[in-house]
Amino acid sequence: MQGNRACCEGALAAGCDFFGGYPITPSTEIAEMMALKLPKAGGTFIQMEDEIASMGAIIGASWTGARSMTATSGPGFSLMMENIGYAVMTETPCVVVNIQRGGPSTGQPTMSAQGDMMQCRFGPHGDVATIAVVPSTVQEMYELTAKAFNLADRFRVPTFVMSDETIGHMREKIVIPEKVDIVPRKPLLKGKLPFEADEDGVPGFAEFGRGHRVHVTGLTHDERGYPDTTDPEVHEKLVKRLYNKVESKRHEIADYDAVNTDAETVFITYGPCSRTVRQVLHDHPDECIGHLNLRIVWPFPEETLKIFANAKTFIVPELNLGQMVREIARHTTGEEVLSMPKIGGHIHTPAELYAAVEARK
Amino acid sequence: MTTRVFEKWYREDRLPHIFCTGCGNGTVMNCAIKAVEEMHWEIDDTIFVSGIGCSSRAPGYMSTDSLHTTHGRALTFATGVKMANPDLNVVVFTGDGDASAIGGNHFIHACRRNIDMTVICMNNMIYGMTGGQGSPCTPVGKISTTTPYGATEPVFDLAELAVAAGANHVARWTSYHTKELTRAIETGLATEGLSFIEAMVQCPTAYGRRNKFRKATDQVEWMRTHAILLQKVRRLEEEGKPIPEEHFAVGEFVHRQRPAMGVRR
Numbered sequence: 078m079q080g081n082r083a084c085c086e087g088a089l090a091a092g093c094d095f096f097g098g099y100p101i102t103p104s105t106e107i108a109e110m111m112a113l114k115l116p117k118a119g120g121t122f123i124q125m126e127d128e129i130a131s132m133g134a135i136i137g138a139s140w141t142g143a144r145s146m147t148a149t150s151g152p153g154f155s156l157m158m159e160n161i162g163y164a165v166m167t168e169t170p171c172v173v174v175n176i177q178r179g180g181p182s183t184g185q186p187t188m189s190a191q192g193d194m195m196q197c198r199f200g201p202h203g204d205v206a207t208i209a210v211v212p213s214t215v216q217e218m219y220e221l222t223a224k225a226f227n228l229a230d231r232f233r234v235p236t237f238v239m240s241d242e243t244i245g246h247m248r249e250k251i252v253i254p255e256k257v258d259i260v261p262r263k264p265l266l267k268g269k270l271p272f273e274a275d276e277d278g279v280p281g282f283a284e285f286g287r288g289h290r291v292h293v294t295g296l297t298h299d300e301r302g303y304p305d306t307t308d309p310e311v312h313e314k315l316v317k318r319l320y321n322k323v324e325s326k327r328h329e330i331a332d333y334d335a336v337n338t339d340a341e342t343v344f345i346t347y348g349p350c351s352r353t354v355r356q357v358l359h360d361h362p363d364e365c366i367g368h369l370n371l372r373i374v375w376p377f378p379e380e381t382l383k384i385f386a387n388a389k390t391f392i393v394p395e396l397n398l399g400q401m402v403r404e405i406a407r408h409t410t411g412e413e414v415l416s417m418p419k420i421g422g423h424i425h426t427p428a429e430l431y432a433a434v435e436a437r438k
Numbered sequence: 439m440t441t442r443v444f445e446k447w448y449r450e451d452r453l454p455h456i457f458c459t460g461c462g463n464g465t466v467m468n469c470a471i472k473a474v475e476e477m478h479w480e481i482d483d484t485i486f487v488s489g490i491g492c493s494s495r496a497p498g499y500m501s502t503d504s505l506h507t508t509h510g511r512a513l514t515f516a517t518g519v520k521m522a523n524p525d526l527n528v529v530v531f532t533g534d535g536d537a538s539a540i541g542g543n544h545f546i547h548a549c550r551r552n553i554d555m556t557v558i559c560m561n562n563m564i565y566g567m568t569g570g571q572g573s574p575c576t577p578v579g580k581i582s583t584t585t586p587y588g589a590t591e592p593v594f595d596l597a598e599l600a601v602a603a604g605a606n607h608v609a610r611w612t613s614y615h616t617k618e619l620t621r622a623i624e625t626g627l628a629t630e631g632l633s634f635i636e637a638m639v640q641c642p643t644a645y646g647r648r649n650k651f652r653k654a655t656d657q658v659e660w661m662r663t664h665a666i667l668l669q670k671v672r673r674l675e676e677e678g679k680p681i682p683e684e685h686f687a688v689g690e691f692v693h694r695q696r697p698a699m700g701v702r703r
């Protein structure tokens with residue numbers, strides 16, 4: 078199955094019932110497949126006039142209780158930023174798939190890249206915290222897309238599937254589970270205000286049309302949802318809660334594989350680069366080469382670095398000029414951090430990566 | 439019907455509101471509420487959506503579920519709401535800048551799709567919220583902070599734009615013509631497909647003050663005397679006669695039954 082198709086299948090299995098999108102290579106197959114499948118599954122597909130509109134539509138749909146999603150690539154992702162920030166501020170669950178291609182600008186429409194990793198973290202203006210999953214196989218594309226819906230609903234944040242052209246267009250055999258876990262959105266309980274958080278920092282959801290009479294605004298608001306834009310305390314309380322409800326749960330949210338945890342040289346990768354590292358480990362079974370494959374990169378699971386207690390060097394191959402490596406370096410305590418950037422559309426070869434290991438012997 | 443009936447549609451705990459004394463937006467809000475009440479719509483089935491601007495603050499004062507979104511994008515959010523749940527009644531409040539500048543693309547596409555919702559544009563011919571910059575509806579020669587020597591660009595005729603783009607029901611009235619405006623909104627609410635109601639409103643603070651209207655009522659009076667019934671405008675056009683300067687057409691521009699999207703199941 079193709080990666081982009083697996084994304085649709087995972088979404089449908091997770092109960093996605095609204096898709097608003099705009100075609101863009103290399104994500105277009107997702108919109109096409111949703112156009113084909115969603116109406117038959119009882120959902121709604123709509124092709125919007127641009128990506129700003131797509132993002133608006135999925136937020137609107139989400140407030141009616143829909144599990145909503147869009148898919149795009151670099152230029153469209155850039156257009157979505159203002160409304161993504163709106164989804165953060167209004168705590169609107171939604172899933173945004175970015176099948177990354179070479180940028181900046183129109184760049185390389187048909188080539189693979191991971192250049193939007195920081196944009197998905199810091200793209201909207203203001204302080205935000207969101208969740209990003211990254212698949213390294215078609216199987217993971219299916220599973221992580223489904224998981225993204227649960228995370229979006231659980232934390233009431235836009236959740237990104239930060240894939241890329243390689244995985245999106247790759248064909249691999251996958252095993253479709255009989256059932257995908259669906260964790261529904263926590264509803265607003267009687268007596269609670271619509272933006273009054275529970276212990277976990279997340280308020281119950283006041284779905285439209287259910288008599289909650291909720292006012293939703295991107296302005297700084299109080300627990301009733303009413304604008305209060307000049308009181309520093311109201312703003313600080315709100316934005317810190319929106320930030321901490323995700324960041325303080327990074328341990329719980331973390332999803333990764335850690336291999337050869339006693340290694341001194343450790344690769345840290347996400348997405349297609351994880352495949353190349355797996356090949357390196359496969360080609361050198363007698364050597365203790367560590368590998369951390371991150372399936373969730375935001376919130377960054379900094380605790381995972383400590384799993385590699387003997388690590389002297391972290392090697393970070395990425396399809397960009399070095400983005401996640403900065404986050405990794407921020408959390409290391411004296412270990413060498415080697416960035417292996419690569420842009421242009423091709424992924425690293427196993428030999429390139431192994432050379433970095435050899436150089437450290 | 440007494441005003442008491444309408445009170446339930448407003449959030450008393452949000453008062454005082456942000457509108458300036460003499461602003462025309464409140465009048466349009468009252469007309470809209472009167473219309474939904476006449477339609478016997480339920481508060482809990484009705485969703486008010488808006489973008490950003492003074493006009494877009496309207497939903498925040500209404501006791502329904504409401505979505506105050508980003509500048510220019512209200513129609514995209516409203517499209518999501520209505521397409522995901524056609525059983526909800528959706529009304530959008532927008533401003534001239536919100537609908538026709540930053541949101542122009544969404545505006546024509548929402549009309550083209552003819553989604554079953556009512557869009558009420560409070561056209562004060564200016565960017566009110568940001569202090570009086572020129573909008574695509576600021577008439578040639580009029581003063582704004584970004585047209586200090588008088589606006590030079592041709593304006594959008596929002597009603598004609600909505601007709602051309604495909605909306606099923608299009609009307610324009612002013613904050614002076616409250617009865618006609620209310621009736622036009624009511625017809626809009628009852629029409630399947632997109633209804634676009636342009637409500638010309640006075641903005642004493644950001645427009646009137648700079649354009650020789652000493653009081654808010656002077657601008658209302660100007661609207662009364664400069665509004666010409668659409669039928670008369672059409673007649674003048676047929677006769678090849680010019681429309682008097684600074685005058686504008688009011689009335690029902692179109693009422694038709696093109697296929698609509700997002701209609702109640």
Ligand SMILES: Cc1ncc(C[n+]2csc(CCOP(=O)(O)OP(=O)(O)O)c2C)c(N)n1
Pocket residue numbers: 490491492493494509532533534535536537560562564565566567568573
């Ligand atoms: C993306 C973006 N650009 C600019 C603004 C600033 N802004 C807020 S309201 C507004 C103009 C509103 O004018 P209009 O839609 O006519 O509404 P009015 O206030 O006149 O009712 C602008 C430019 C914004 N909020 N967002």
Ligand code: SF4
Pocket residue numbers: 456457458460461462463492493562566567640641642643644645
């Ligand atoms: S600035 Fe103009 S439109 Fe805004 S509230 Fe004041 S009078 Fe009304």
Ligand SMILES: [Mg+2]
Pocket residue numbers: 491533534535560561562563564565566573
């Ligand atoms: Mg205006």
